[in-house]
Amino acid sequence: MADMAAKNADAPLFLVEDVHFSYEGAPALAGATLSVERGERVALLGANGSGKSTLLKMLDGLLFPDRGRIGFMGQELSEATLRLDSFSREFRRRVGFVFQNADAQLFSPTVRDEVAFGPLHLGLPDDEVERRVEDTIHILGLGHLKERAPYHLSGGEKKRVALASVLAINPDVLLFDEPTAGLDPKTSSFLVSLAGDLHEAGKTIITATQDLSIVGDIADRALVMGEDHRLAGEGPPAAVLADRELLLRANLIHDHPHRHGGVEHYHPHSHVEGHEHGH
Amino acid sequence: MADGGMLPAWMTERPGGFEPGGPDRAVRQSALARTLLGLGRLARDTIYSEKVAARPGLMQGVDPRVKVAGVLVLLLLASLLRHWYLVLGLYLVSVAMAAAASIPAWFFMKRVWMFIPLFAAVIALPSIFNVVRDGDPLWVIWDFGGEVRLGPWSLGTSLAITQQGVRGAVMLVLRVAASVSLGVLLALTTRWNELLRALRVFHVPRLFVLILSMTYRYIFLLLAMATEMFTARASRMVGPASPREDRRFLAAGMGALLGKSHALSEEVYAAMVSRGFDGEPVTASRFRTAAADWVWLASTATLALSLLAGDRIIG
Amino acid sequence: MHIPDGYISPQTAGGLWALVVPAWYAAGYKVRRTLDARQAPLIAIGAAFTFIIMMFNIPLPGGTTGHAVGGTIVAIVIGPWAAVIAVSVALAIQALFFGDGGILALGANCFNIGFILPVTGYLTYRLIARGAAEGSARRWIAAGVGGWTGLNLAALLTAVVFGLQGELYTAADGSALYSPYGLATAIPAMMVPHLAVAGVVEAVMTSLVYIFLQRTNPALLQNYKTARAGGESRFELRPLIIGLALLLVCTPIGLLATGTAWGEWGADEVADEVGYVPEGMDRYAGAWTGLLPDYGFPAGEEGESLGEGAAETAGVVSVDAARKSAPAYLVSGVVGLALASVAALLSARFLFRGRQEGNRG
Ligand SMILES: Nc1ncnc2c1ncn2[C@@H]1O[C@H](COP(=O)(O)OP(=O)(O)O)[C@@H](O)[C@H]1O
Ligand SMILES: [Mg+2]
Numbered sequence: 001m002a003d004m005a006a007k008n009a010d011a012p013l014f015l016v017e018d019v020h021f022s023y024e025g026a027p028a029l030a031g032a033t034l035s036v037e038r039g040e041r042v043a044l045l046g047a048n049g050s051g052k053s054t055l056l057k058m059l060d061g062l063l064f065p066d067r068g069r070i071g072f073m074g075q076e077l078s079e080a081t082l083r084l085d086s087f088s089r090e091f092r093r094r095v096g097f098v099f100q101n102a103d104a105q106l107f108s109p110t111v112r113d114e115v116a117f118g119p120l121h122l123g124l125p126d127d128e129v130e131r132r133v134e135d136t137i138h139i140l141g142l143g144h145l146k147e148r149a150p151y152h153l154s155g156g157e158k159k160r161v162a163l164a165s166v167l168a169i170n171p172d173v174l175l176f177d178e179p180t181a182g183l184d185p186k187t188s189s190f191l192v193s194l195a196g197d198l199h200e201a202g203k204t205i206i207t208a209t210q211d212l213s214i215v216g217d218i219a220d221r222a223l224v225m226g227e228d229h230r231l232a233g234e235g236p237p238a239a240v241l242a243d244r245e246l247l248l249r250a251n252l253i254h255d256h257p258h259r260h261g262g263v264e265h266y267h268p269h270s271h272v273e274g275h276e277h278g279h
Numbered sequence: 280m281a282d283g284g285m286l287p288a289w290m291t292e293r294p295g296g297f298e299p300g301g302p303d304r305a306v307r308q309s310a311l312a313r314t315l316l317g318l319g320r321l322a323r324d325t326i327y328s329e330k331v332a333a334r335p336g337l338m339q340g341v342d343p344r345v346k347v348a349g350v351l352v353l354l355l356l357a358s359l360l361r362h363w364y365l366v367l368g369l370y371l372v373s374v375a376m377a378a379a380a381s382i383p384a385w386f387f388m389k390r391v392w393m394f395i396p397l398f399a400a401v402i403a404l405p406s407i408f409n410v411v412r413d414g415d416p417l418w419v420i421w422d423f424g425g426e427v428r429l430g431p432w433s434l435g436t437s438l439a440i441t442q443q444g445v446r447g448a449v450m451l452v453l454r455v456a457a458s459v460s461l462g463v464l465l466a467l468t469t470r471w472n473e474l475l476r477a478l479r480v481f482h483v484p485r486l487f488v489l490i491l492s493m494t495y496r497y498i499f500l501l502l503a504m505a506t507e508m509f510t511a512r513a514s515r516m517v518g519p520a521s522p523r524e525d526r527r528f529l530a531a532g533m534g535a536l537l538g539k540s541h542a543l544s545e546e547v548y549a550a551m552v553s554r555g556f557d558g559e560p561v562t563a564s565r566f567r568t569a570a571a572d573w574v575w576l577a578s579t580a581t582l583a584l585s586l587l588a589g590d591r592i593i594g
Numbered sequence: 595m596h597i598p599d600g601y602i603s604p605q606t607a608g609g610l611w612a613l614v615v616p617a618w619y620a621a622g623y624k625v626r627r628t629l630d631a632r633q634a635p636l637i638a639i640g641a642a643f644t645f646i647i648m649m650f651n652i653p654l655p656g657g658t659t660g661h662a663v664g665g666t667i668v669a670i671v672i673g674p675w676a677a678v679i680a681v682s683v684a685l686a687i688q689a690l691f692f693g694d695g696g697i698l699a700l701g702a703n704c705f706n707i708g709f710i711l712p713v714t715g716y717l718t719y720r721l722i723a724r725g726a727a728e729g730s731a732r733r734w735i736a737a738g739v740g741g742w743t744g745l746n747l748a749a750l751l752t753a754v755v756f757g758l759q760g761e762l763y764t765a766a767d768g769s770a771l772y773s774p775y776g777l778a779t780a781i782p783a784m785m786v787p788h789l790a791v792a793g794v795v796e797a798v799m800t801s802l803v804y805i806f807l808q809r810t811n812p813a814l815l816q817n818y819k820t821a822r823a824g825g826e827s828r829f830e831l832r833p834l835i836i837g838l839a840l841l842l843v844c845t846p847i848g849l850l851a852t853g854t855a856w857g858e859w860g861a862d863e864v865a866d867e868v869g870y871v872p873e874g875m876d877r878y879a880g881a882w883t884g885l886l887p888d889y890g891f892p893a894g895e896e897g898e899s900l901g902e903g904a905a906e907t908a909g910v911v912s913v914d915a916a917r918k919s920a921p922a923y924l925v926s927g928v929v930g931l932a933l934a935s936v937a938a939l940l941s942a943r944f945l946f947r948g949r950q951e952g953n954r955g
Pocket of ligand 1: 023024026027028046047048049050051052053054055
């Protein structure tokens with residue numbers, strides 16, 4: 001693997017070229033093109049149904065394009081390559097995916113088994129598995145939940161277990177699908193700062209979100225998915241967030257009438273950022 | 280835009296004072312309400328048994344593999360014994376084990392007897408009469424004074440409770456009670472993840488154990504989904520729905536649940552693959568048996584063998 | 595329809611374990627070939643679904659409630675082989691983790707409810723629905739008939755298992771060691787309420803769910819077909835029917851064989867013990883329908899009420915209680931079982947063949 005990494009040192013981590021995908025005729029991606037470099041922090045913004053989750057699943061080798069290509073460090077990600085034992089094992093060790101729906105990700109009898117699932121299935125020796133499980137559970141503050149069943153946990157705890165189950169693999173690339181959706185402010189700021197630490201440790205982090213308030217904290221580059229299932233724009237978070245016209249087009253914010261002291265007016269409005277203004 | 284902004288006028292109307300009127304009818308508990316009740320009870324029971332399993336106690340301390348083996352031996356014994364008093368003895372042993380596991384006696388008895396053994400008693404009742412099953416009369420209720428025939432069937436010469444009938448009925452009820460008692464004891468004193476791991480020792484295929492564990496886990500998710508669905512419906516209902524409507528609603532609920540379940544299974548599959556699953560489950564074995572486990576198994580086996588030997592010697 | 599521990603002899607339980615294990619292996623093999631690694635979550639969640647819907651109280655006419663098993667609709671959606679494993683897993687969880695339903699009898703329950711029910715239900719559905727358009731009425735009728743047939747065949751097998759206990763296992767003094775009734779009582783007592791009530795509940799619910807899915811989620815009904823087209827293996831009817839017929843024939847004979855092998859268990863004394871008059875007992879026997887005691891629910895909530903509803907009907911049916919020997923009962927049991935399944939499948943096939951051709955013409 002080491003020489004493969006060396007050989008592809010200059011290839012981007014992910015290269016997505018004109019990717020199309022549809023679910024039983026319903027389009028989810030219609031010509032997405034982008035690339036992500038190693039060590040980058042990227043936010044993927046887009047309204048519901050714009051295809052963010054689909055794109056992340058493709059980056060994780062769980063879905064494959066109907067048309068177009070996806071490259072990972074210079075190698076094509078396809079059903080055929082992932083069927084190769086050595087490739088898929090190495091790929092799964094390098095790329096971790098935290099699903100939006102924690103219930104889908106937590107399928108094991110106990111928190112401990114859940115965290116051990118990845119390392120065990122990726123062929124780590126038993127004592128190494130044990131060590132990683134203990135450490136991950138510790139840094140995520142799940143010690144007291146170790147023997148608990150996932151269905152007993154609260155939403156925030158589930159999210160932390162889901163995160164632990166991925167971090168125990170120690171992936172180099174982390175894909176987060178709407179990590180803060182439905183979480184209380186404390187848990188979401190915990191996640192945001194953990195993502196910061198992981199980035200500092202050199203990991204590549206790609207986050208799909210609609211939560212405009214966290215974009216500045218989790219990304220150095222923002223990509224905007226339009227409702228036409230293609231990339232509508234990209235740039236540094238500050239620039240993208242300032243581009244009202246782009247955000248409106250992507251349906252991330254919307255115009256609607258407000259009445260303030262009898263004055264009716266329209267203004268662009270995002271429901272995730274508070275909405276204070278004086279009149 | 281109207282006064283209420285984007286809201287239609289009817290949505291901005293305010294209700295008057297709160298004066299429920301009209302004749303009140305007591306509402307019969309609907310099938311929906313019963314289902315909800317049952318779903319809630321399942322969740323509560325499970326949480327309770329997890330609590331019991333986490334308590335310190337004689338049964339809880341035993342290695343799950345040893346415990347499963349021991350309970351299997353006792354279950355086999357319960358179905359092999361031929362004397363009712365020995366089966367009763369076995370039942371009492373299970374009650375004593377429950378006590379040693381610090382399970383409240385009344386709770387244990389209720390859990391066991393409701394409703395399987397009680398039901399067995401109802402089932403067995405007709406068989407104690409000679410008109411149903413032949414035997415030596417124990418107590419003649421009604422002497423017909425001659426053979427009574429009903430078309431092609433003979434009712435015999437009297438209506439009586441038979442010795443064999445009573446013995447058979449008592450036997451059935453005791454057997455069922457002892458078996459259920461042992462089963463409930465195992466379920467209550469073993470954390471389910473331990474039980475799962477114990478199954479591996481009995482050569483249950485890995486994949487089957489994985490499926491079993493995932494099923495158990497997803498039962499609770501579907502339980503929550505179903506409860507939510509029914510609660511939403513129950514809270515919107517004014518007055519009782521007709522059984523026909525209820526049936527339709529339940530069928531729609533099942534259909535929706537089936538659809539959601541399927542979508543969920545795709546997502547779970549993706550999450551498993553993402554973490555390296557390729558169809559072959561891998562498990563770590565973390566079992567340690569202590570001397571106490573062997574003592575427990577040995578005493579269980581001794582009990583079983585001596586009861587069985589006694590049974591055969593008595594004849 | 596669950597058999598709790600204590601009702602059947604260990605030999606019977608063992609015999610049915612011996613039947614269900616190969617059935618599981620066959621199912622596992624088929625599933626592996628059609629569904630690859632996707633099988634684990636699909637089956638698990640199918641099993642969880644089965645478990646949950648067994649808890650749905652379905653209102654019946656007359657103010658009582660019953661419940662459906664759902665084996666047939668699950669088989670239609672995830673395929674019959676996956677359904678065999680899914681329903682078995684649901685039964686195993688009830689027995690092991692909730693202490694309900696027998697542990698020794700798990701093999702018997704998995705064979706009857708986990709194997710016979712979904713497979714025959716699905717077969718019936720396939721035979722009737724073959725060639726029908728996706729949204730057609732024939733499809734949901736087929737699903738309902740499948741539900742009814744599957745449930746009743748499973749009930750019939752369960753009744754045979756119960757009945758064999760009364761025939762085969764008696765103590766030296768003639769008292770019953772396990773379930774006390776013979777085939778002549780167990781079969782009608784079990785079948786009348788199942789044919790008339792429980793089977794109808796299953797049929798109605800299966801059809802209603804099917805209609806709901808036709809309207810809202812037709813892709814789900816195509817799911818198994820799609821998976822099958824992707825995999826290498828096809829669901830072949832003929833070997834399955836032959837296999838099923840063999841199993842049906844083997845079941846009671848196998849049980850008899852194990853019974854006699856254990857001579858001391860009194861297979862020889864059995865023949866004298868048969869000769870019942872069913873009146874009077876059918877009142878209670880009707881309650882067999884409710885032999886699915888739910889998790890810690892108050893007694894009688896559904897079992898008894900359902901039974902009462904059926905009891906009147908049950909009382910009407912009489913059995914030829916003339917003294918017959920055990921082998922004769924066995925033969926009649928086997929023949930009855932085989933005939934009922936063949937008749938259900940064939941009649942369904944012929945009933946709808948005319949319509950199908952009519953549709954084409
Ligand atoms: N499993 C699926 N089956 C069918 N359609 C799907 C499925 N998952 C997503 N879609 C559809 O694909 C489109 C893109 O979905 P998704 O990638 O989940 O978007 P996002 O994550 O941005 O909300 C949506 O229209 C959605 O309805
Ligand atoms: Mg999404």
